[in-house]
Amino acid sequence: MTGARENVSEEARPVPVLLDVTGFGAVPGSRSDAGPAVAAALAAAAAVGGPVVVRFAPGEYHLWPEGAARRELYVSNTVGDDPAFRVKTIALLIESVDDLVIVGEGARLVLHGVQTTFAVIDSRRVRLQGLEFDFAVPTVxxxxxxxxxxxxxxxxxxxxxxxxxxxxxxxxxxxxxxxxxxxxxxxxxxxxxxxxxxxxxxxxxxxxxxxxxxxxxxxxxxxxxxxxxxxxxxxxxxxxxxxxxxxxxSTTRDHPGGLVLDSSEVTLSGVRFRFLHGFGVVAQMSRDVTVEQCEFQTPPGSGRHSAGFADFVQFSGCSGQVAVRDCVFDGPHDDPINIHGTYLRVAGQPDRRTLALEYVHRETAGFAQFAPGDVVEVVDRATLEPVASATVEQVWQPSGRDHDRPLRGIVVRVDTELPGDLAGWAAVENVTRTPAVHIARNVFRNVPTRGVLVTTRRRVVIEGNRFERMGMAGVHVSGDADEWWESGPVRDLTIRGNEFVEPGGPAVFVDPRNSRSGPGCAVHSGVVVEGNRFVLDGVPALDAKSTRGIRFTGNHIVRHGRAMPDVVLRSCSDADIEAGAGERPPRVTEIG
Known part of the structure; x- marks a missing residue:
């Protein structure tokens, strides 16, 4: 009976409509602008109202900025509210579309000028598969x-x-x-x-x-x-x-390299990003986003080494499940993967149920953060410890799509009274917009910074990855309400079965940016580091601060060069540090 029901379901599933960009005038191999034809194909897909596949036949397509879509957008960690960069130029714009697959095995899309490669906005169940993106003239x-x-x-x-x-x-x-x-x-x-x-x-x-x-x-x-x-x-x-x-x-992140905005169930599969201008692929205020079997790497034999102007992939204020698996990250100018929320400073408190909040960092502003029903947490900026929590009832905030409202200010009204005098010393995080994370079987190389930077309170599993000679840590857990304002705490983080080869900093670095700390003042908790292989020269396998309940067990450590402690604990409590089978006990240094 189960099999019969499954067969009926398959038969009832709508057959996708197939559209080919060549049918709208795109000519593979021509240097003429394929943008208008591609836009026409995507507009036709949006009009279908059901599952649709847009196909790029094999070949090279050139996308010029003159006829590209333009949208006023405000994107995390880019140019903030600078009016000079309000409008983004977008090569492939997928907007208000459901049930769309874009396929392009053997298709190479060459962008000219300065553009965002693709943007998925206000859409559901979108998949980009097999395309290759590059720039005619990279900006690095x-x-x-x-x-x-x-x-x-x-x-x-x-x-x-x-x-x-x-x-x-x-x-x-x-x-x-x-x-x-x-x-x-x-x-x-x-x-x-x-x-x-x-x-x-x-x-x-x-x-x-x-x-x-x-x-x-x-x-x-x-x-x-x-x-x-x-x-x-x-x-x-x-x-x-x-x-x-x-x-x-240059240092101006005027565009996101790619964008998934206010969308859900979006997958990038087998996409090859040969260069990303601006701030990498940013998933912002979106739900259930997957990046799988993708290459972030320059074309072989090109003489180029920089595949990204900054980060490769960033998830800001996302929810549901974030998955990054079976990818190659080679040659960014910042973190290959960064997952975080955004703390907003409490700038005023008109009454005990109303908070005036503000974006502080100059590179982040202008987009919506809250919806009625979201749960917010108020933290002490110095300790990053929770002060109170409440549910949003009303919110006044920028839209992220225009500048009709102040771009740095948000006012929220909540369902319960909060402590008074929060202005200045407190910050607020939306804890509803926090994702669970799975990062698996990726390769990280030629990275000047960290491999993975992650702060989210839901379950995080980082497993089976290879981190080759990171400039800093392989995995970095931070969180701060004073510098980058990237929130929040980790509560359930497992790092297992990875290989860390000669990192430039602690292989695993748990370093919240709290200015006041002590053994009873934990920011992070539930960190498990197990079954990893560390090849180290002058750095620890684990360096952790203000973290409760660390478990470090079953790891294999190979050392050469300058001797260092294997584990450094700073103001940590309830740590469980054990050797792997047949291994010598880890050398531990405890501070505070």
Missing amino acids: VDATVVDAGIAAGRAFRVIRVPEATLFAVEGASVRWHGEVVGSGGVAWQGWDALDYTQIHDPAVGRTWRGANPLFEHVRSIRSVGEREIRIDYEHAEMPADGGLVYQMR
Whole structure:
């Protein structure tokens, strides 16, 4: 009987309507703008009113900014409420659509100018599968030192840039720039070292943030080939950075690289992101988002190393289940995965049931945070400990889609009286908009920062991943109401069966940014680190602060280089630290 019911269900399921972008005028292999044809196909899909598949036939499609969709949007950790960047240009806009699959095995989408690759807004049950996204001219310059020495008593370097990088030598400077766009100007430009540099050593597979000596004390600059630039210096100090790659960019995150906004049941499957401009793929105030079998990695043989301008994937204020599995994260400029909520500072308290809240960090503002029925928690900003909780009854806040209301202020009215005089020293988190998380079988490499940064109070499992030479921690648990304002506590975190290879900081770093702490003042709890393999040089396997009930057991630790404690506990209580079978007892240092 069970089988019969399943067969009936399959037969009753609607057959998806199939639409091909070539049927709307897109021409694979042409450099002409495929954007209008793609937009027409997506509009037709929205009009179907049932399951629909939009197909990209194999081939290369070029998407130019002139005819792309534009929306006023406010996105976490980008440019805040800066009016210069209100409007985002979006190559693929999926808006107010349910039951849509976009497939594109063998399809390569090349973006021109500065754009968001895709946006899923106000939609349900959307799947992007098999597409490849890249930029004609990435907004990060990867400059490899291919020669260096002393000539005529002065130092010199020869740097090589990828074919996709555009530049002009202007006197003793280099102007890096994007393509000429419809207005007649270039999409972007900057000089010499730009605003930010990180350094990549392909020989050892390590990337770090550091100073850029390429354009210091320059005597002259000249092109010595289509992709090579010779820089001569005023000094005679022999350069010692042959083979290193200086990765240079601006620091303005004017677009999200991709966006899932106010949507649910969205899946990215087998998508290849060769470059993401701006702030990576951001899932904001969305529910049940999955990223699986995706590649965040530059094209092989391109000479490029930077696949992302900042983070690769960020989940902000999400709920339901977040899953990231079987992906490759290679070459970002910030964290490959960041999952958090947002603390808002209590700026005023008109009465005991009303709070005036504000966004504080300059890169986050302008979007809605609450809905009636959401539960909020008030915390002491110094300790991050809860002070009170309540349910939202009414809210006045920005929409995230316009600037009709103040972009930094939110007023909530709750169902119960709160303590008085909360202004200034308290912050508020929406605890309803917090996801459960599963991060499994991913590879992280060439990362200057952390592999995974996570703060959510629901169940988190991080298992079977490989973290190769992170610049900082492999897994970092933070939370703060003073700097980034990324909330909140972890309550149930399991880190098991992972491999941490030579991280630049503690392999697992539990470091809430509370300014007052003590053994009885725990921010995080329920952290289990079990069955992992750590290969370490001068850093601990676990460094934890203000955490209750840590369990560290069954781990295998291989050490070389400088000796360090295996576990560092700072103001932690009820910790259970045990050796794995046949292992020596972990060396533990307790502070506070």
